[in-house]
Each structure stands twice: as structure tokens, then as C-alpha cells.
Amino acid sequence: MKRWLNAGIKYYLRWRMRRVEQFMRDPEPAQWRWFCRLITSARYTEFGRRHGLARVRTVDSFRAHVPVHDYEALKGDIARMMRGERDVLWPGEVCWFSKSSGTTSDRSKFIPIPRSNLIQGHLAGIYDSLALLYANCPHLEAFVYRNLYMPGSFSPLPEYPKCRVGDVSAILAYHAPIIANAFQIPDLKTALMPDFEQKIERTAEIASQCRDIVTFNGVPTWLLVLFRRVLEKTKKSNLLEVWPRLQAYMHGGVGFEPYRQTFQQLIPSESFVYQEIYNASEGYFGAQCDLRRNEMLLLLDNGVFYEFIPMSEWDKDQPRTVLLQEVELGKDYAIVITSNNGLWRYVPGDTVVFTSKYPFCFQISGRTKQYINAFGEEVMVSDTDKAIAEACRQTGALVAEYTAAPVFFANERSRGGHEWVIEFEKAPPDLMQFNRLLDESLQRINSDYEAKRYRNLALECLRLHPVPRGTFLRWMKARGKFGSQNKVPRLANHRQYVEELLQYAAKQEA
Secondary structure, rough: EEEEEEEHHHHHHHHHHHHHHHHHHHHHHHHHHHHHHHHHHHHHOOOHHOHHHHHHHHHHHHHHHHEEEEHHHHHHHHHHOOOOOOOOOOOOOOOOOEEEOOOOOOOEEEEOOOOHHHHHHHHHHHHHHHHHHHOOOOOOOOOEEEEEEEOOOOEEEEOEEEEEOOOHHHHHHHHOOOOHHEEEOHHHHHHHHHHHHHHHHHHHHHHHOOOOOEEEEEEEHHHHHHHHHHHHHHHOOOOHHHOOOEEEEOOOOOHHHHHHHHHHHHHHOOOEEEEEEEEEEOOOEEOOOOOHHHHHOOOOOOOOEEEEEEEOOOOOOOOOOOOOHHHOOOOOEEEEEEEEEOOOOEOOEEEEEEEOOOOOOOEEEOOOOOOOOOOOEEHHHHHHHHHHHHHHHHHHEEEEEEEEEEEHHHHHHOOEEEEEEEEEEOOOHHHHHHHHHHHHHHHHOOOOHHHHHHHOEEEOOEEEEEOOHHHHHHHHOOOOOEEEEOOOOEOOHHHHHHHHHHHHHHHHOO
């Protein structure tokens, strides 16, 4: 019966794949169609009347009527929506909001998820990701055996209980089709437990007794915590000994390169595949379309109209944007979305680099607030992820977590630099050699950093501080950032995170 079901779902996914191939070949009609639908749908909302959407006929007039927004500009409207007000940013009443705990701010963001966005955005993105995954791996048996997942949780808003707030992963788990839940592990009640530590323990107990897990998905950081607990319970040396049918991992949320070697050791199989997905609280934006290439396909027919801000415009109050057909390969852009959740010309904060056009494929390069550019070096998270991976490859080390920050000039005679805090899964034989290789790798990857490092004229060799195993997770927990969607901040143009971590590690060792 299950194999018949798997065959039927594969037929549906092949149909979806034809739809995906259409916007891969010809993306402009899909984008124009969504632009028109979004403007038409919201012209009589409060936001639509405020910005004259009824008069908008072209993208240029849209840009003239609607400014670029960050969360601060929309949070007042969103707060009213959370109290039950209708027709504010999007038609009707919105009862679901995803809580985004950003890495660069202690304030939570609450993103509306109306039914249109849930179905035509997030769930459609999941189906398209599966269609791409099955196109790469026709032998996949995701609907024959079990799929492991570990979403967050949600809860009613105390001042307006009809409104529910939580991680986007939990909202999607709750609204998943019944047929999908039949193949998920753990059960929905366990998956949505609010206490993350209890959830890990209970999920590890259930998963340890299940032999037919074939895929899993989630943020690498927290899955590794779960997997270590499973291996402790089962006394096995790798995950294939626990789950011999493992075939695929759909990952997202953070750059995967620092984790890749660790996962390859946990799953020592050349046939096991990894698919990167880009599912943010604000929308489902991309999925890896060719598993042999380190890039994702921009999903262009799922309720989002895209614009992009060139790096030279990031710090401007009203930056100039370019459209999809105007982007240049190899350049950093901040994403701007207009979508069917009421986010109008909204900047989620992620930056991308396009690797191809027609189809439009990209890599996530970092965040507009997560980079180091204290000395003109313009180091992005994608640069540091690659440098870490290369240093690990050359030394046999494994890195669990890291963060980095600038070291500013102490006086007119001193030189600046970068300071890194690293937690090793497997420490290198020679820490000084790893430090040197990491610096050299970063120079090869980033020419601006290399120029500033030339003969130590502007920047000294980076400084590396190893911390004990578990330091980052305990620090995140102490900050109230433990579990699910929360991510370790990789880079910052300030020293807050590095200094907090070093102080925290010193207290733990004392």
C-alpha cells in the first residue's frame, strides 16, 4: 500500500516539476503575475489605501508609492493584526504569526502567516523542494518509510488567545496534510512540545526505537544535539547503524559547510544526499535544484515578488533596487520581498549572490547585519564558512560552532584584525597551524581581506580562541535563544558576541 502511495506522490511531484521547469525557463511571467495579484489583493487594505495601491499599474509606480521597509517600519501594523484587527497589511483577519528570533537582535519579530501565504508560499515551497529532490533522486522512499523532523512550538497570544505565535516550523507541522503526518516521526504532540530539552530527550527515545527512518530535516545545530543523544542511547558509532535506510537530509537555516564533515562522519554513505532549502519565517524562497552544485533555485511562483538591493545601497534610507532580470552574477544583493503575507517591499536581512541566470540560482552569502567590514575587508558569512571548511579539510579538525568580530585599533600605531571564538567537535593536532591555515584560506577566498592583510600593513593575522565543547549551546540557552529556529551569530561588526562568549567560557572554567 505504501509503495502505491509513494508512486502516486511521485506522479504529483513530477507534475509540480513541470511547473518549476516553466519558471526556470521563463521567470518574468510568473513574477509579473504575482506582482499583479498582490497589488490587486491588497488595494483596499489599510496599507493599500495609505499607499495608493489602486493607482499602481507598473513596477516603477509601485516603487514610487511604496518605500522599502524593515521590521521597525511595519511592527506597529503587525501588532494591531495580532490583536485581531482586520484588513491592515493583508485582507481579512490573520491568526497565525511566526516568531523569528534573529541572530542580530534580542527583539523577536512576528511575521504574519495568512492562509494564502501558508498554502501558496510555505507549503508550496515544501512541495517544490520535494519535486526537485525526487527529480535528483527518483529512488527516494520518503513516503514508504519515516521522516524525522524536530520543529519548534507555538502558543496562544495571552492578550488575544485567538492569535497563535510560534516558530514557522511548528506552524507548518501543525498544518501539514494528514498524509504527511502519517510518515513523520515523532508524533505531532511530541514534535510541538514547548520545552526544547524535553523534546530532544523524548524524540531521541522514540527515534532510537525506530529502524525505518529514511530522511530528516531541520537546522544542523539542533539535529546534532539530537543525534548525539540517539547514539548515546543506542551505543552505536554512527547513524546508519541506527537507521540503515537513511537516504536524504533537507537542511537550512544556517550555512552547512562547517557541519558537513561532522554529518559525513555520522552518516558514512556515498549515496546519502543533502539538499539545501531556504525556508525563512518571511517565506519559502529557494531550494537546491542540482545536488551536485552548491546553489539554490530561486522559487519564483510561490506568492513573492522580488527586488534586490546592491551592496553599495545597503546603508541608504531608501535604497535603489534592481529587478530579477537586472541582477549581475557574483555580486552581493540584499533581498527585498513583496509577498502574500502583507510584507511590502520588506528587507528580511539575508544577502545572496547569483551564480546563474535562466534559471536564477543563488547562494546565501550572509546577512545585511552579519558581516565584518571594520577595515574595508567586506567579509561575509559565506567567506568564513568556506575558510573554516578548508582549514578543517587540511587538518582533519571538525568545527561545531564559531563566531568572529573585529579587533579595533588600540592606538595610532596598532593594527586591527579579526578575533574568532571556535568550538571544536574534533580539535586540530596543532592549533597554531589551524590558525594560520584559516587566515590563509580567508585571504584566498576574499581579495579585500587579502589586500588588508598584505605584509600585515592594515590587519594582523586573525586570533583564534578555542572554547570547551557545549559552550555555544549553554551560552545560547543563557541568552534565551535555545532551540529550533535560533541560530548562532557567525559574524558581527561589533564585539558584543565575542566578548560575551569569552567571558561566559571563563566563568565556566573558573
